[in-house]
């Protein structure tokens with residue numbers, strides 16, 4: 001891909017191109033493979049269903065199948081690596097399981113362990129686009145938006161959504177302790193996009209240091225990096241509790257009917 005094509009695809013900014021010192025780095029970043037990492041080894045305890053929530057059906061197929069469809073069909077994603085629970089006996093029955101772009105790996109005890117396990121199979125010199133299996137409503141436009149942010153955020157970025165409600169912190173009695181200033185507060189979503197080698201290294205180091213790592217950005221922040229915030233759609237929900245299923249069904253039906 002030529003430098004100009006990188007600018008046309010929004011992979012680098014024209015400013016990067018004019019900056020004589022960095023075009024090679026920016027173009028290299030922009031033309032590296034993008035590998036989707038899908039942590040799908042959870043048990044869905046908060047859902048309390050008869051199976052892991054990623055295998056609950058909405059709009060005719062499982063939540064995981066919807067998520068994989070979005071990633072496998074994206075032209076800039078060259079590979080999809082899915083981390084599965086050791087006891088998973090459903091995945092291989094999914095039509096998506098035999099897709100040539102897809103690789104499966106055993107996940108770990110925590111989400112971060114599953115992400116790390118999948119990262120071992122990603123090329124060191126690639127971009128890792130980490131996306132929860134439990135977020136089936138992701139759109140191609142939001143993936144495009146995050147990928148296009150690499151020119152502005154060469155160290156990586158995440159999809160996120162500004163907080164809209166007044167935020168309260170509970171006290172010990174289950175009442176309102178305090179109102180939290182919501183200025184500059186964002187909900188972290190996924191995908192989260194980082195250079196694979198850096199993410200692997202910092203994820204390992206942060207976890208070894210006992211840091212709390214609930215998303216990939218936490219590990220990058222632990223290393224002193226400030227990932228970009230890219231405003232994403234509010235319907236990119238994480239299916240977590242039973243009442244999320246109706247919302248996911250609604251959003252997926254709306255997306256399918258608009259095709």
Ligand SMILES: Nc1ccn([C@@H]2O[C@H](COP(=O)(O)OP(=O)(O)OP(=O)(O)O)[C@@H](O)[C@H]2O)c(=O)n1
Pocket residue numbers: 038039040041042043044045046047053054083107108109110111112114115132133134135238239240
């Ligand atoms: N050890 C784990 C735990 C979670 N996940 C994945 O990480 C994503 C986000 O995690 P969460 O929503 O918490 O899923 P669960 O851990 O399954 O839910 P719960 O916490 O209610 O058990 C999910 O796609 C889940 O499958 C994973 O790959 N490996």
Ligand SMILES: C[C@](O)(CO)[C@H](O)COP(=O)(O)O
Pocket residue numbers: 111132187188189190214215216238
């Ligand atoms: C990664 C994530 O979806 C960003 O909001 C979230 O941290 C996952 O948290 P969970 O407790 O593993 O669901």
